[in-house]
Amino acid sequence: MTQETPKADIANAPRAGRSDKFPSGTVTYLSPLPLPTGLPPTDHGHAVGEVNERYLDFGVGLPSVFGWQVTLGGPFGLFVMVAMVFPAIAFLMLYWLGNGLPDAIHAFWGVIEISFWIGFWGGGGLMLWWLVASVIELKKKSQVIPTRFNRQRREVCFVPNGHREPIFVPWEELVAWVTEAQGVTEYGVQRQYGFGVGFLHPQTGEKYSLEFQTYGLPQAISNWEAIRAYMEYEVHTLKEIQDPLELQGPDDPPWEGVHVFRNARKRLHEEYREGKRGVHYLTGWYLYHLMTFWTLPNRLVEWEVRKIKRMTRKTLPRDMAEWSEPLSESEWAKPSETFKRLSQKVLEKQKARPGRLPYEVFAEVYAEEDRLPLASTN
Known part of the structure; x- marks a missing residue:
């Protein structure tokens, strides 16, 4: 039996903290609205390439001396x-x-x-x-156009395979997720972890995604945190996330x-x-x-x-x-008021009870937000 990684449902209005279970595993969303995870911002998969004061390139990492x-x-x-x-x-x-x-x-x-x-x-x-x-x-690597995160514009630029025209997506609308999969192979039960980002094309509604395998769930979240921390001006150089x-x-x-x-x-x-x-x-x-x-x-x-x-x-x-x-x-570009408010709530909860999984905190914050309008009418 081959192992199949569960797919993120980016068309069905996901939000940070939601988990979707599949027969082969779980997809847990960390964005839209890229809330702080509290994990170290570390690019374990060496998928980040160039980093400067304007943008971060993801998907075409720097070569390794070990190779x-x-x-x-x-x-x-x-x-x-x-x-x-x-x-x-x-x-x-x-x-x-x-x-x-x-x-x-x-x-x-x-x-x-x-x-x-x-x-x-x-x-x-x-x-x-x-x-x-x-x-x-x-030669193949040099022809791949990386996904570029522009923190001055608070936008992400994708050029999917087979396309020449770039697609620009607002940073706060980007969907990010981590996956956990488990399957039975001829070698026994195996676990697989991954990290992905995706979006719906603003004009056509077509789904696009970019996924990478990692060797653990914390490492997958840390990969996302490295990007999030860069976009929010918390880290500024490649050395801070990939030394x-x-x-x-x-x-x-x-x-x-x-x-x-x-x-x-x-x-x-x-x-x-x-x-x-x-x-x-x-x-x-x-x-x-x-x-x-x-x-x-x-x-x-x-x-x-x-x-x-x-x-x-x-x-x-x-x-x-x-x-x-x-x-x-x-x-x-400036962060939205909703994003700033939710981020502050997440930081307060992480400080009050450290060590919790980030998506548990996200789900709790959103649950409180959902109750706010009802409470104000009573």
Whole structure:
């Protein structure tokens, strides 16, 4: 049985705090009216790309250095294993089981004549295949137009797949949700979590949505909170919501370039001097980075970031580029009075009883709002 993620019903006037149950799981809404969740604003899925004083790009995150380490280090490790380890094993076996050193040396050179070329062509072919796949993926990524959140205008810009004309949606009308799904597969019962945003096209009424998988419900909510906090001027930089291993300096760019490698090495030696890390950890760190070509993966990340930025600027629709231009502060859009009132109530309830699930607080606030008109007529 395959696992199916429940779908959000964005056409049926959802509001924050509502939960819809399905046979495969639950959809819980966090917006419209993006109320504060109280969770840390953290982009666990690395789906956020560029962040500046005007807008945040979501859906095309920055490349990871680990991906390049696997692409380079994996084939090299295969080469070392086949070309060097196998001959060493043959040497030891013949040394113990044969006639001593002469048989061992003969076995070593006999195996290495074959294993070296097997490892060379096998590892080289695998690396070439992964590099080609990485370049293809880079090209696809650079052609994707991200969802852009403009906090000066308090609007969100979508360019759905197959469209060239951008669609602009008011920030407070955007629907956001988290999903919990459970299903039985051939591997047993599995859980799945996700985070999504969506809207109805203002002219056609057609539904559009953007969804991402996460590895837990708190992480899904935190992803939304990172966007919400940015739009409400509570966070301002990518580093505040997505610092890789806390290795970004105050003036470092927000991607995993060579500066992250240098910061990691500096911190490692400080921890070694303080006795927090042992010599085995220190040696393993250096061996790992030697096997993954030292700083080359970080330099490839820097190259990939520059490439994506250049190509994204070329593919950006003109209307979206103009919409992204800065406004004078007097032109900045202001939050609605309803949004400010409900947000304040949510903050008060979170402070009075911390630790509650955010959508429980939302539902309680809306229930009180629904009773207000009735109470005023009595």
